[in-house]
Amino acid sequence: MSAYEMLQKIDEGEIxxxxxxxxxxxxxxxxxxxxxxxxxxxxxxxxxxxxETETAKLAHWLLPGSSFLEGEGTLTNVEGRVFxxxxxxxxxxxxxxxxxxxxxxAEALGRGEHFRYGGIEDVFNELARASAxxxxxxxxxxxxxxxxxxGVFWPCPAPDHPGKPRMFTKxxxxxxxxxxxxxxxxxxxxxxxxxxxxxxxxxxxLGNHYLSGVQTRRxxxxxxxxxxxxxxxxxxxxxxxxxxxxxxxxxTSRRGSLVFAVKVTEGIxxxxxxVPFHWGEELSVNKLTNDALDPTSRMPEFKLCAVRVERAxxxxx
Numbered sequence: 001m002s003a004y005e006m007l008q009k010i011d012e013g014e015i016x017x018x019x020x021x022x023x024x025x026x027x028x029x030x031x032x033x034x035x036x037x038x039x040x041x042x043x044x045x046x047x048x049x050x051x052e053t054e055t056a057k058l059a060h061w062l063l064p065g066s067s068f069l070e071g072e073g074t075l076t077n078v079e080g081r082v083f084x085x086x087x088x089x090x091x092x093x094x095x096x097x098x099x100x101x102x103x104x105x106a107e108a109l110g111r112g113e114h115f116r117y118g119g120i121e122d123v124f125n126e127l128a129r130a131s132a133x134x135x136x137x138x139x140x141x142x143x144x145x146x147x148x149x150x151g152v153f154w155p156c157p158a159p160d161h162p163g164k165p166r167m168f169t170k171x172x173x174x175x176x177x178x179x180x181x182x183x184x185x186x187x188x189x190x191x192x193x194x195x196x197x198x199x200x201x202x203x204x205x206l207g208n209h210y211l212s213g214v215q216t217r218r219x220x221x222x223x224x225x226x227x228x229x230x231x232x233x234x235x236x237x238x239x240x241x242x243x244x245x246x247x248x249x250x251x252t253s254r255r256g257s258l259v260f261a262v263k264v265t266e267g268i269x270x271x272x273x274x275v276p277f278h279w280g281e282e283l284s285v286n287k288l289t290n291d292a293l294d295p296t297s298r299m300p301e302f303k304l305c306a307v308r309v310e311r312a313x314x315x316x317x
Contacts, residue, residue: 002298004029004291010038017044019105021098022065026054027212027280030289030300031255048101053214054280064095071097072120074146080153080165082138084146099123132157189304190292191254193271197306199237200269201251203277203285204303213278229276229283231260233309236270238262241311250312251275253288253305259312260285273309 001009007029009015018039029035039045039058047059056062072087091097096104099120106115117123121143132139137155145152145159153163171177193200208226209216216222231249243249249262251273260275260283268274275285290305 007038019046021048024053024055024212031291032286066091066097081151083151191290191306193306199309200272201307202303206276209278231262232274234270238264248312250310252308256287
């Protein structure tokens with residue numbers, strides 16, 4: 001079950017309790033108003049985070065989590081190199097490391113014997129054993145190797161194996177050694193434009209903010225550069241809706257309607273509107289986005305939904 005399907009199961013009554021660890025689905029999920037309504041149905045919602053996020057405001061219990069600087073562990077980058085990440089700071093106050101919270105919960109639920117780790121290195125060693133023989137084989141990687149060699153590539157099936165920086169040099173992982181290419185037939189989006197919703201809304205990121213903005217919206221320097229989401233529209237569309245200096249735009253989808261500040265730019269398609277998603281509440285563009293899921297990946301169709309765009313009654317003073 002994908003993350004979004006879990007939220008749907010809450011709405012259907014199948015899931016009664018949930019722990020949200022370091023995530024803010026009320027802002028980051030599509031059709032965010034539905035997500036908020038679903039989370040309110042839970043009999044128990046526990047959120048573990050650094051701050052009181054929009055999701056944490058709905059929680060029955062908010063537990064102080066830890067930042068990446070306060071926990072030791074490993075990172076695996078997109079080229080397959082595994083790094084050791086040392087702990088830089090102690091956890092403040094009553095904040096706990098993620099694995100400690102999970103282990104204590106398991107103990108309280110009578111399953112502690114399966115989660116008795118002497119430290120986070122023990123968790124990695126279990127990953128190495130569990131992945132042995134698989135495609136992403138960590139079996140030959142240890143903390144000692146990671147520290148000594150400044151990172152090791154997987155697959156690494158044995159302690160004396162050097163790791164494999166490049167997976168396929170002469171053959172691919174098929175009996176004939178050849179790559180298999182598959183054609184894709186383009187399909188219409190789940191929500192194509194029509195006469196009532198004639199424009200395309202797409203969302204994305206800004207350089208000054210990160211994901212749902214939980215940390216960056218608390219950083220004065222970054223907020224000064226980007227204090228609110230700004231809708232980008234083409235001059236053709238601005239003229240079509242009669243946009244004037246100081247005006248805002250109202251964007252309406254089948255799921256809701258929101259007002260945004262606007263930037264007119266030729267760097268966008270005439271019938272497309274872009275809005276960044278790093279804000280919550282009445283600035284959360286994900287209240288408008290479509291939650292249709294891809295049939296294979298089960299990921300929502302964040303990047304495309306049909307909308308109306310109008311000059312808003314509200315404007316800058």
